[in-house]
Amino acid sequence: MSNAYVIDAVRTPRGKGxxxxxxxxxxxxxxxxxxxxxxxxxxxxxxxxxxxxxxGCVSQVDDQAxxxxxxxxxxxxxxxxxxxxxxxxxxxxxxxxxxxxxxxVQSGAMAVGLGGGVESMSRVKMGADxxxxxxxxxxxxxxxxxxxxxxxxxxDLIATKYNISREEADKFAESSQLKADKAIKEGVFKKSIxxxxxxxxxxxxxxxxxxxxxxxxxxxxxxxxxxxVGEKELDAIALRSYPEVGKINHIHTLGNSSGIVDxxxxxxxxxxxxxxxxxxxxxxxxxxxxxxxxxxxxxLTGPVSASKKALQMAGLKVEDxxxxxxxxxxxxxxxxxxxxxxxxxxxxxxNGGAIALGHPLGATGAILLGTALDELERRNxxxxxxxxxxxxxxxxxxxxxxx
Numbered sequence: 001m002s003n004a005y006v007i008d009a010v011r012t013p014r015g016k017g018x019x020x021x022x023x024x025x026x027x028x029x030x031x032x033x034x035x036x037x038x039x040x041x042x043x044x045x046x047x048x049x050x051x052x053x054x055x056g057c058v059s060q061v062d063d064q065a066x067x068x069x070x071x072x073x074x075x076x077x078x079x080x081x082x083x084x085x086x087x088x089x090x091x092x093x094x095x096x097x098x099x100x101x102x103x104x105v106q107s108g109a110m111a112v113g114l115g116g117g118v119e120s121m122s123r124v125k126m127g128a129d130x131x132x133x134x135x136x137x138x139x140x141x142x143x144x145x146x147x148x149x150x151x152x153x154x155x156d157l158i159a160t161k162y163n164i165s166r167e168e169a170d171k172f173a174e175s176s177q178l179k180a181d182k183a184i185k186e187g188v189f190k191k192s193i194x195x196x197x198x199x200x201x202x203x204x205x206x207x208x209x210x211x212x213x214x215x216x217x218x219x220x221x222x223x224x225x226x227x228x229v230g231e232k233e234l235d236a237i238a239l240r241s242y243p244e245v246g247k248i249n250h251i252h253t254l255g256n257s258s259g260i261v262d263x264x265x266x267x268x269x270x271x272x273x274x275x276x277x278x279x280x281x282x283x284x285x286x287x288x289x290x291x292x293x294x295x296x297x298x299x300l301t302g303p304v305s306a307s308k309k310a311l312q313m314a315g316l317k318v319e320d321x322x323x324x325x326x327x328x329x330x331x332x333x334x335x336x337x338x339x340x341x342x343x344x345x346x347x348x349x350x351n352g353g354a355i356a357l358g359h360p361l362g363a364t365g366a367i368l369l370g371t372a373l374d375e376l377e378r379r380n381x382x383x384x385x386x387x388x389x390x391x392x393x394x395x396x397x398x399x400x401x402x403x
Contacts, residue, residue, distance in 0.1 A: 002271035004102035005282035006400060009267045009370030010038045010194050014207045014358045017121030017260035022204045024122035024262065026196060028057075028064050032072035032118040035266035038194040039114065040076075043268065047076070049278055050268075051110035053084035054100045056093025056117030057362035059124045060086060068118060088362075091329060092291070092388045092396035093117055094265060095365025099289035099398055101269045106286075111274030116266035117363035126260065126361070147241045147297045149234045151391060152226040152257070154299035155330035156250045157238050161298070162336050166251040169331035170219040173256035173355045176328060180210045180352025188351050188378070192370045209259040209358035222253035241297040256331040261358030265366035284373050287383075287399040288313035294393040300329065302395020303337040303387040310385060310397035318342060321399075322381035325368040327388040328353035337387070350375060364388065369398060376402040 012031055015023030023031065032055060040047050055069035069084030089096040094117030101115035135150055136143050149157075159169065183189060184207060195205040226234075227250035235248045270280050290313060292305040303326055311317060318341050326334045326348055338348060351371060354364065365388055372384035387397040 033075035180356035183351035258354035259358035263360035296393035306395030306397035
């Protein structure tokens with residue numbers, strides 16, 4: 001087995017996933033193409049040496065249909081010889097794409113590859129790939145054997161089962177906004193963000209989603225999003241699997257859950273052969289890549305099992321990790337992971353997370369890896385662990401070591 005090295009990581013700014021969002025006018029193929037071209041330019045890379053492009057994308061319909069990875073290669077005007085395929089592991093898709101490339105180069109199947117992801121949530125709405133079906137996919141066999149509910153109910157179930165209060169969630173959300181605001185003002189993200197030029201000539205180069213006005217007083221006044229529908233019918237379904245909790249405490253709001261945004265990212269990866277052959281300069285080594293399965297009802301507990309397995313494979317312990325990027329799909333997911341693994345809060349999402357910055361589903365995992373790498377270099381630290389919860393009851397994690 002060869003080593004897998006991160007050569008470079010770039011991302012677009014994140015624009016609000018609305019018709020008036022800053023990136024709404026940009027086709028998702030072009031968003032991804034912009035990251036491919038930036039990787040090419042920043043590294044003096046001849047694109048023909050890239051042997052595979054893998055992109056994560058969740059809602060693969062409409063503008064994101066027909067293997068967006070291949071179309072991104074075409075939009076970037078890379079050589080026809082560069083293939084691409086698209087993966088969907090829900091919220092973990094972007095990191096799964098990176099992990100796939102890491103596994104490819106480790107095996108020696110290729111020397112250089114690119115993993116990343118994209119999601120234009122302004123143009124392709126979340127759930128658009130379901131058509132007129134609900135989250136059960138309309139399969140009576142699944143409904144018979146699994147008590148499935150939407151992710152928001154699962155997040156509230158985690159909060160209830162593991163005693164995470166609304167106050168804790170809102171205070172965590174406030175900290176995400178404050179950290180993101182500080183990071184943006186200090187230019188922390190500028191190393192990886194590539195500017196996106198719009199048709200009118202304007203340029204987008206800053207994340208649009210953060211709202212510094214979202215302080216604790218504001219957040220604590222927001223209504224629980226899943227309370228009404230939960231108490232009407234969905235809580236009863238979840239409680240079939242978890243009767244011991246008695247009643248679900250609905251704590252999640254639009255303010256302590258991830259923002260809906262547009263965005264794309266790319267990560268260039270090579271093995272020892274690729275580095276030597278093409279004169280590439282590695283920034284980090286990928287030590288482990290894992291995915292795990294969890295109970296589909298509570299669904300979002302995967303970062304714990306995935307992190308444990310990733311640490312074991314890397315030969316590390318929780319206390320060895322200098323920086324943790326735990327996707328802020330919902331506040332309870334991060335707080336549950338933090339408490340269960342005993343992670344100091346000051347090591348988690350030090351520049352804010354998806355509550356403030358947004359969660360472009362198929363791209364987030366790749367974005368978080370780049371964010372972690374930049375911060376390792378900025379702080380001169382050694383290890384980072386990136387992990388995300390995933391729909392359907394899964395988790396994903398990757399451990400990197402700065403070079």
